[in-house]
Amino acid sequence: MKNNGYFKELFVGAKSLLVGLGVTFKAFTQPIVTVQYPREKLEITPNYRGHIELVRDPETGECPCIVCGMCARTCPCGCITVKGEKKEGEKRKSLTVFQLDFTKCSLCGLCVESCPKAAIDFSQDYNIAGFTREEFHYDLIKRLEERG
Amino acid sequence: MPEPCRPDSKPHRFFLNMGPQHPSTHGVLRVILEMDGEYVVDPQPVLGYGHRMHEKMAECRPWPQFLPNTGRMDYAAALPYNHGYVALIERLAGIEVPLRAEYIRVITSELNRIASHLLWFGALLLDLGAFTPILYSFDDREQILDILEDITGSRLTYCYFRVGGVSKDIDDKFVERTRAFIKRLRGRFPMYEKLVNGNIIFIKRVEDIGIIDADMCRRYGATGPVIRGAGVPYDIRKSEPYSVYPEFDFEIPVGSKGDSMDRFLVRFQEMEQSLRIIEQALDKLPEGPFMAKVPKKLKLPAGDANFSVEAARGELAYYLISDGSDVPYRLKIRVPSYSNLSLLPEMCRGMLLSDLVAAMGSLDLVIPEIDR
Amino acid sequence: METAVSHELVRMVIAAVLVIAFVFLNAMIMGYLERKISAHIQRRPGLMEVGPHGILQLLIDGLKLIGKQLIVPKDADKPLFRLAPLLSFTPVVLPLIVIPFGPKLQVRDLDIGLVFILAVSSLNVMAILIAGWSSNNKYSLFGAMRSVAQNISYEIPMLLSLLAVVMITNTFSMQGIIAAQNKIWFFIVQPVAFLIYLTASFAETNRAPFDLPEAESELTAGYHTEYSGMGFSLFMLAEYANMFVVCSIATVLFLGGWRGIPLPLGDYGPAIWFFLKVYGLMLFMIWVRWTYPRTRFDQLMNFCWKYMIPFALVNLLVTAVVVKLI
Ligand code: SF4
Ligand code: SF4
Numbered sequence: 001m002k003n004n005g006y007f008k009e010l011f012v013g014a015k016s017l018l019v020g021l022g023v024t025f026k027a028f029t030q031p032i033v034t035v036q037y038p039r040e041k042l043e044i045t046p047n048y049r050g051h052i053e054l055v056r057d058p059e060t061g062e063c064p065c066i067v068c069g070m071c072a073r074t075c076p077c078g079c080i081t082v083k084g085e086k087k088e089g090e091k092r093k094s095l096t097v098f099q100l101d102f103t104k105c106s107l108c109g110l111c112v113e114s115c116p117k118a119a120i121d122f123s124q125d126y127n128i129a130g131f132t133r134e135e136f137h138y139d140l141i142k143r144l145e146e147r148g
Numbered sequence: 149m150p151e152p153c154r155p156d157s158k159p160h161r162f163f164l165n166m167g168p169q170h171p172s173t174h175g176v177l178r179v180i181l182e183m184d185g186e187y188v189v190d191p192q193p194v195l196g197y198g199h200r201m202h203e204k205m206a207e208c209r210p211w212p213q214f215l216p217n218t219g220r221m222d223y224a225a226a227l228p229y230n231h232g233y234v235a236l237i238e239r240l241a242g243i244e245v246p247l248r249a250e251y252i253r254v255i256t257s258e259l260n261r262i263a264s265h266l267l268w269f270g271a272l273l274l275d276l277g278a279f280t281p282i283l284y285s286f287d288d289r290e291q292i293l294d295i296l297e298d299i300t301g302s303r304l305t306y307c308y309f310r311v312g313g314v315s316k317d318i319d320d321k322f323v324e325r326t327r328a329f330i331k332r333l334r335g336r337f338p339m340y341e342k343l344v345n346g347n348i349i350f351i352k353r354v355e356d357i358g359i360i361d362a363d364m365c366r367r368y369g370a371t372g373p374v375i376r377g378a379g380v381p382y383d384i385r386k387s388e389p390y391s392v393y394p395e396f397d398f399e400i401p402v403g404s405k406g407d408s409m410d411r412f413l414v415r416f417q418e419m420e421q422s423l424r425i426i427e428q429a430l431d432k433l434p435e436g437p438f439m440a441k442v443p444k445k446l447k448l449p450a451g452d453a454n455f456s457v458e459a460a461r462g463e464l465a466y467y468l469i470s471d472g473s474d475v476p477y478r479l480k481i482r483v484p485s486y487s488n489l490s491l492l493p494e495m496c497r498g499m500l501l502s503d504l505v506a507a508m509g510s511l512d513l514v515i516p517e518i519d520r
Numbered sequence: 521m522e523t524a525v526s527h528e529l530v531r532m533v534i535a536a537v538l539v540i541a542f543v544f545l546n547a548m549i550m551g552y553l554e555r556k557i558s559a560h561i562q563r564r565p566g567l568m569e570v571g572p573h574g575i576l577q578l579l580i581d582g583l584k585l586i587g588k589q590l591i592v593p594k595d596a597d598k599p600l601f602r603l604a605p606l607l608s609f610t611p612v613v614l615p616l617i618v619i620p621f622g623p624k625l626q627v628r629d630l631d632i633g634l635v636f637i638l639a640v641s642s643l644n645v646m647a648i649l650i651a652g653w654s655s656n657n658k659y660s661l662f663g664a665m666r667s668v669a670q671n672i673s674y675e676i677p678m679l680l681s682l683l684a685v686v687m688i689t690n691t692f693s694m695q696g697i698i699a700a701q702n703k704i705w706f707f708i709v710q711p712v713a714f715l716i717y718l719t720a721s722f723a724e725t726n727r728a729p730f731d732l733p734e735a736e737s738e739l740t741a742g743y744h745t746e747y748s749g750m751g752f753s754l755f756m757l758a759e760y761a762n763m764f765v766v767c768s769i770a771t772v773l774f775l776g777g778w779r780g781i782p783l784p785l786g787d788y789g790p791a792i793w794f795f796l797k798v799y800g801l802m803l804f805m806i807w808v809r810w811t812y813p814r815t816r817f818d819q820l821m822n823f824c825w826k827y828m829i830p831f832a833l834v835n836l837l838v839t840a841v842v843v844k845l846i
Contacts, residue, residue, distance in 0.1 A: 010827065013348030017812065023343040024280060024561045024811040033287055034564040045294075047316070049301030076213035108216035108307040109315060122301065164658050171740060186662065186817065277728060277814025283562035349729055349813050501662070501739075502732075502816045 049109055050123040051102045052080075054144040063144060065119035067093040071111035079104040080111060095141060102128075102136040160184060164501075168197045172275045172505045175515030179492070179508075181501070188504050191496050193489055198519035206479035211237060211448060211468075212311065214479070219305040221483060222517040225264035225460035227257045227296075230309040235390060236455035236466045237311045240448050248436040249313035250392045255326065255429045256296060256308065258422040262333070263292040264460035265415050265422075268512045272412070273344060275509035276353050281344055288333055295325050311446070313439030323430055330423050337420070345416070354408035358495050358507030361406050368494075369487040372462020373414045374511060378406035384458035396428045408510035415512070447474050461485050461512055485517045539616045543609075547760040548578040550802060557803065558810045588749030593656060596746065600654035605747065605754035608647030612761040614640045619768045620694045622778045622791040633694040634682065634769070638675075641724075641765055644758065645671045651755070652743040663742025666732045666817055673824045674723035680832035681713035681720070684839040685773045698777035707774035712835045714774045716828055718801075721766040723820070725759065728809035732817055767801040768794075775801075 035042060052071075057064045067084030083097035112120050120140075130136060167178035176197035182190040202221060206214045218233045219226035231253055238245060266289040270282025293303045299322050300308035300315075308315055344350055365375040375382050381400045385393045401417035403410025450472035456465040462484025471477040488511045496504045552567065552575065559566025567574025592601055618633040620626040630636055645668050652664020686692060688709065689700040707714040723730040734742035744755045771777060771794060780793030815823070 006826075009348075016346045016348045016351075019342050020347050020811045021807065023339055024807065027280075027284070027563055028557070028561050028807075030563060032560070032563055032565050036565065036568060045298040047298050047301055074213070076209060076216055106216040106220075106305075106307070107302060109301060110212065110215070110307075113310075113315065162658070273813060277731070278812060279558070280562050280810050283564070287563065343811075347812065349815050352819055353813060353816055500816060500818065502814075 044124055044126060046124070048122070048124055048126060049107050050125045051105055051107070051128075051138065052100060052111060052120045052140070053123040054098060054119060054140045055121045056144070063095065063119055063141075064117040065095050065098070065115075066117055067095055068116060070114045070116060071120060074110045074114040075105075076108065076110065077104040077106055098140040100138045100140055102138055103133050161189060167194075172509065173515070174271060174509075174513065177489075177513065177515045177518070179504075181504070183501070186501050188496055188499050188501060191493050191504060193492055195489075196519055198516045200516075200520065202520040203479055203481060206476055208475070210474040211476055212446075214476075215310075216305075216307045219307050220516070221481070221520050222264075222459060222461065222464075222485070222514050223304055224267050224514050225260050226304065226306040227253075227260040227308065228457050228459040228464060230306060231257055231391070232455055232457040232459075232464050232466050234309045234311045235457065236453055236468055237448070239455055240451065240453040240468060240470060241311070241446055243312050243440055243442060245313060245440055246437045247392070247434045248317075249438045249440070251429050251433050252314050252318055252438060253309060254391055254393065254396075255318075255426050255433075256299065256314075258426050258429075259292050259296060259326070259329075260306070261460045262419050262422050263289045263296075265419050266292075268415065268509075269340070269344075272506075272509040272512075273350075275505050276350065278344075278350075281340070284336075284340070284343075288336055291329050291332065295322065295329060298322065298325075310439065310442075312442040313437070315439075317438040323433070326426060326430060330427055333419070333423060340416075345413075351409070353502075353506055354412055354510065356405070357408045357503050358499070358510060359405060359407045360491055360495055364491065364494065365406075368490050370462070370491055371487065372458070372460075372484050372512075373411050373418065374462065374488050374491070376400060377403035377411035377414045379404055384456050384463055388456055390455070390457060392429075393425075395432070396425045398422075398424050398428075408507055411510045411512075445474070447472065448476070459484055461514065461517070462488060481520065483517045483520065485511075485513045485515075489513055489518055535617070539613055542616065543613055543757055543761045544582075546764050547757045548582065549799075550760040550763065550806075551578045551581070551756070553799075553803065554806050554809075557806050561807070561810045582753065585749055585753040590749045590751050591746075593746050595656045597654035597656065600650050601746075602751075604647050604651035604654060605751040605758075607650060608644055608758040609754045609761075611640045611643035611647070612758045612765060615765045616761075618694055619765070620698060620772065620777060621794050622787055622789075623695075624787055626695070629693055629695045632692045634686065634692045634697070634773075637765065637769060638679065638682075641762065642671065642675060644762060647758070648743050651747070655743070655746040657746055659739045659741075660743050660745045663732075663734060663739050663745070667726060667743060670723055670726075670730065670732060670817075670820060673821060674720045674828075677716050677824060677828035677832040678720035678724060680829070680836050681710075681716040682769075682773060684710055684713045684832075684836050687836075687839050687843050694772050694777070697772055698779065701776045701779065705774065705776040705779075710774065710835070710839070712831060713839075714770070716832050716835070717770060717774070720828065721770065722805065722808070723824075725762045725766055725805075727763065727805055729812040729815050730820055731809075731814060732820065763802055763805060764798065767798045767805070770801055771797040 054063050054065065056062060067082055069082050072080040072082050079101040081097060081099040082095070084093035084095050086093050109122070112122065128136070161182055161184050164181040164183045165178070166181055167173040168176040173179065178194040178197065180192045180194060181188050202217050205217055215230070215233065218229040221229055237243075266285040270285040273281040296306065297303045299318055300306045360370070360374065360378055362375065362378045362380045364370075365378050365380065371382065379402050381402050383400045384390065386400055398421045401414045401421065403414050448470040450470055452467065452469040454465055454467040456463055458464070463482070464484060465482040467480040467482070468476050469478045491511065492508065496507055499507065556566045556574075567577045570577040570580050592598055615637040617628055618626070618630050618636055620629065648667045649664045652660040652667070655661075685697065685706050688706070689697045691697060691700070726732075726734060734744065739745070744752055747755065775797045778790030778794040780790065780796075783789030783792055785792065
């Protein structure tokens with residue numbers, strides 16, 4: 001700490017501190033950038049990947065799933081259970097069980113990509129909460145029917 | 149650099165347990181500090197609190213199913229991890245990736261790198277006791293997350309790249325938003341510089357603290373901004389170019405002394421360089437498919453391959469041995485934070501506790517990546 | 521004779537109640553301002569939920585803290601652990617007795633008012649030391665040791681800068697000092713002393729950038745790591761009251777105390793001016809806290825011994841010479 005550095009440091013330092021104060025003061029006068037979450041909500045992008053959902057074929061109104069089991073096999077986390085049975089007089093198997101264990105899902109999207117019939121898609125639910133694990137064992141057939 | 153006040157008087161020493169829940173270990177790192185007053189005599193990191201057996205998982209499942217795991221090691225910059233893994237499989241199986249897909253990979257990876265550096269910027273300042281910068285940098289980071297969410301479908305643990313391309317093409321909206329973001333972030337840099345870089349208190353806290361020279365980096369295998377801060381221009385994007393990085397004009401910022409300040413400046417300038425890469429990539433973005441034709445059931449040929457990418461924290465290397473089935477025989481992942489953390493004991497010997505916190509912050513550790 | 525004594529007694533009791541009530545009120549106002557201002561600096565809305573713009577939030581917080589269990593760690597030194605918050609609270613209440621809020625609005629105008637304040641408020645360090653020691657936690661102890669070292673060193677430049685003013689006024693009485701500023705406020709006469717005092721007061725009140733005793737990224741919460749509920753809130757109250765005391769000293773000594781453009785409010789006009797000045801200084805302290813990183817311990821000490829004390833001494837010397845010559 002030699003003589004000239006001594007005062008120089010003091011002035012340079014003091015100046016930098018004042019500049020810093022200026023920055024925060026400017027921010028103080030600027031508008032707020034956050035939203036008050038539960039009261040205001042931001043639009044979620046339609047490309048958001050939530051948990052999976054069965055979808056209907058827009059033409060027939062039926063779920064096009066053929067119970068091939070590709071999705072269940074591709075899923076890295078083993079969270080999909082698909083079962084179907086062949087009813088009398090039908091060409092293909094019809095879906096009886098489609099369970100998603102969302103507690104294990106890693107939202108990777110591999111199942112959706114693997115489905116040959118585009119029978120599953122992502123939902124837009126992002127704020128899912130619950131008290132028990134069982135609340136996240138979704139019965140997707142039931143959810144599909146509820147959606148109408 | 150202050151010396152321990154009583155270097156050889158053992159009885160005065162005591163142990164301080166920092167972590168696994170401590171505000172500045174950023175996750176579940178535990179450091180056992182042997183202290184002499186406020187001076188740290190010997191810091192010993194204790195790892196493993198977040199161990200999830202990622203490497204073992206890779207040996208137990210068909211290789212495409214490991215993809216979501218790659219996004220969960222370094223959660224702050226997941227896309228380079230995606231990139232390394234899919235590029236490894238592509239190299240082993242000999243798959244050509246369409247040019248457009250490579251461009252998309254580079255753009256999104258660089259965006260992710262900036263997001264990661266912004267996070268680190270805020271966290272370091274938080275370690276130094278400034279509460280405000282992290283909120284400014286999160287404001288900017290939020291923009292990146294929004295852009296990436298729109299295209300990848302998730303905000304943090306991305307699983308976007310696929311073997312042979314990417315899972316979703318980018319559109320004009322993405323290009324437009326990214327350009328807007330580049331402009332915005334460039335406009336914000338002067339503010340950061342005024343608030344932080346020039347601040348005398350900040351300078352005093354990071355200058356000449358935690359000096360790591362190039363030799364020490366080599367001994368411990370430190371990579372990324374840590375070795376670049378020590379003056380070695382080692383960046384996989386330049387020294388072992390992959391993807392389409394050779395087509396872009398960008399610089400590798402290096403430091404001179406290897407102190408915390410240099411590492412800070414290196415990362416700060418890297419953000420600017422990443423912006424340059426993104427800008428050029430957007431200009432040159434070719435048309436074409438975003439996904440190559442990949443057989444549905446791709447068996448890996450027997451043999452081994454490795455692939456390195458420059459993750460946000462340094463060199464990330466995957467090494468895979470295949471026995472010809474669709475399940476890898478072994479997947480080794482070399483993560484940058486692990487080597488960077490191993491510098492800690494040597495770097496911090498004889499330091500003040502406050503400096504240890506600052507120096508650790510300047511290494512930019514992500515603990516789940518170390519524990520994987 | 522008898523009525524005079526009882527009058528005096530009633531006056532003291534009322535004053536004591538008012539002073540304690542004021543400490544709580546001050547903490548509430550400051551807590552609110554701190555959170556609101558920091559929020560706006562960080563471009564968020566801050567408190568919004570309880571009451572309009574969250575005004576009642578601090579009231580609810582206070583109730584919550586009172587309702588909480590006071591957890592005493594198993595290995596703590598229990599009597600001392602319980603004593604420390606009270607001990608930190610007392611010395612910050614006492615100085616309010618001699619602070620002149622207005623020409624007549626003062627509990628007692630002691631001849632040695634300034635000395636009294638400085639003497640009493642430095643007791644606060646004891647409380648912090650006891651809190652840190654009795655918690656039986658290494659982080660708390662670190663916080664306590666830092667606090668003691670810092671407070672004691674910064675008391676020197678603080679006293680030296682105040683002494684320069686006292687040399688001019690020739691009195692320790694608070695009203696006397698204000699009276700001496702009828703022509704010109706002392707921060708113009710003594711700019712160096714004012715700056716030194718202001719900087720030292722950050723350190724004295726353990727406020728950022730000198731908040732080392734509670735440096736949360738290093739020491740989790742410093743000396744009050746182990747305190748919960750009311751114990752913790754007493755420390756908070758003490759911190760804010762301490763800020764108030766320190767800022768009122770600055771106001772009295774450098775900013776002309778209750779002087780200002782006369783307001784048509786009788787005796788309360790000057791009090792408004794006084795509070796405006798004090799809260800202005802306190803807002804400045806909040807503003808500073810949310811801008812800077814924290815200094816390191818040895819840098820803090822270096823700054824004190826290498827810059828503050830020499831400057832304060834030179835300033836004192838110059839003042840002495842000038843006073844002698846005039
Ligand atoms: S998103 Fe991934 S983890 Fe979730 S169900 Fe589909 S394949 Fe399984
Ligand atoms: S959802 Fe698709 S992949 Fe899954 S069983 Fe049905 S058709 Fe097959």
